Amino acid sequence: MTPGPAPGGIMLISTAYPSSDDPYRNAFLHTRVAGYRSRGTDVQVCVVDPSAEVSSRHQHDGVDVLTGPPEAVAELIEDRDPRTVLIHFVSPGWFARIRPALAGRRVLIWLHGFEAEAWYRRWFNVVDDASALRSLVARRTRAFAARRAFFQELSADDGLDVAFVTVSHYFRSHVVAVDAGVPLNLCAVIPNPIDSELYTAGAKPPEHRTRVLTIRPFTSAAYGNDLMVEAVHDVATGEGGSRFRFTIIGDGPLFEDTLAPLQGLENVDIRRGFLDPRQIADEHRKHGVFLAPGRIDSQGVSRCEAMSSGLVPMANAVAAVPEFVEHGSSGWLAPPEDWRGLARGLRAVADDPELFARMSMAASERVRSQCAARDTIPAELGLLLSPAGAREAVAELAAGEAPAAPDVDPAADIEAEFARALSAIAARDVERERRIRHLGHRLEKSQDRIEAFQGSHGRALERIAALEGQLRRIQERALHTDAELQRLRGRPLNRATARLSRVLRLVRRR
Secondary structure (H helix, E strand, C coil): CCCCCCCCCEEEEECCCCCCCCCCCCHHHHHHHHHHHHCCCCEEEEEECCCCCCCEEEEECCEEEEEECHHHHHHHHHHHCCCEEEEECCCHHHHHHHHHHHCCCEEEEEECCCCCCCCCCCHHHCCCCHHHHHHHHHHHHHHHHHHHHHHHHHHHCCCCEEEEEECCHHHHHHHHCCCCCCCHHHEEECCCCECCCCCCCCCCCHHHHHEEEEEEECCCHHHCHHHHHHHHHHHHHCCCHHHCEEEEEEECCCHHHHHHHHCCCCCEEEEECCCCHHHHHHHHHHCCEEEECCCCCCCCHHHHHHHHCCCEEEEECCCCHHHCCCECCCEEEECCCCHHHHHHHHHHHHHCHHHHHHHHHHHHHHHHHHCEHHHHHHHHHHHHCCCCCHHHHHHHHHCCCCCCCCCCCHHHHHHHHHHHHHHHHHHHHHHHHHHHHHHHHHHHHHHHHHHHHHHHHHHHHHHHHHHHHHHHHHHHHHHHHHHHHHHHHHCCCCHHHHHHHHHHHHHHHC
């Protein structure tokens, strides 16, 4: 194994890191580490696992990764003595157990999503389950309040040099500031890096406008996979649907149930499993459109990778998505919860080769100018290697990014989220009612066909009975004829016949 960074270097701590068994899990972290190393900055990578009893090590693409309980990670911090510690997907529980080892160091905490979001952000996970909704509301005053207090206490602790980084301006204003209560001057924005050298764009052939790809987990309603299925089914089975070819790749506990409506469709290829980055790039080269619906997103790494490769994104205009996709220019954005809007986008691009070509080029240019690793990695390294403290360096970077106060009214934000939730629930109820009516109509038609069949079946049975009667009579006549023939064969010859026989014998003698 390669030796770790020298004292005074950088350590990255996360709750997961790619491995040979799961190469795509938090792959954006490996993109960062590989980018740091390619520019001469080594990083010690640690995976903190509160349930682990002993430490273990593995290597991924030449990176040495230690996995262990928080105490083992704290011991490694003391041993390696890094000047800067990077933390992804922080949790108050295990952070408290490594906190003493962080004293006197620069600590940069990346906030990606759920670890900082308010309790109401993920309403879509409970709309169909009353008990889950009650549990969520109960957690509002426990887990979520404690989480907000955790971030506020970190922000105010002068004994710890902690600052924050997030990946979009939307997330910074709506979640980091509003939900977590972190002052905006303590949070900088640097998008997740996209490897534009791997995900390269070339001129897409016109026929790729009907080759649609989606690669995603099937683990949560957050990904909007139900919206994807509705849109694909509508386009694949509708007028002109035969020109489309859909490729769906992913895995997770919701995989089979979610994709059941698409099973058996000839123009839909479903593959279970995940791909490594090079395999993803290969799929990008075979397709022209990337279908990426969703209900919340701080950036959307897989969508950005596809855009870098020149695929036209189809997504919902939720959370930070419009920050990375401009509707009608670098992609197509449907309103929240609107699968019909996604279907319209697929047809619009398929019907217009020139629109497809323009969007493909614009999508690639948008991501390359906003998220390319060649720009974001140096920006991160500038922050990581700054001689200033973490808070001072982040404050300097954040100074030109947003006003000093949030541009979001928390009450209005909550109201908007609940309006979305109620709208989604109403839309689902309407859709269920439509499907019930449709199924009822189909059931009536089926009952009519059954009754017609039963009538024709009854008539057929009557005809069969009549034919069986005719057959029995024919068989009886045949038996009678056979008996008469046997009787005739057994009678003696009459006199005329005997006389004729004698005459014939005399004639033969003469």
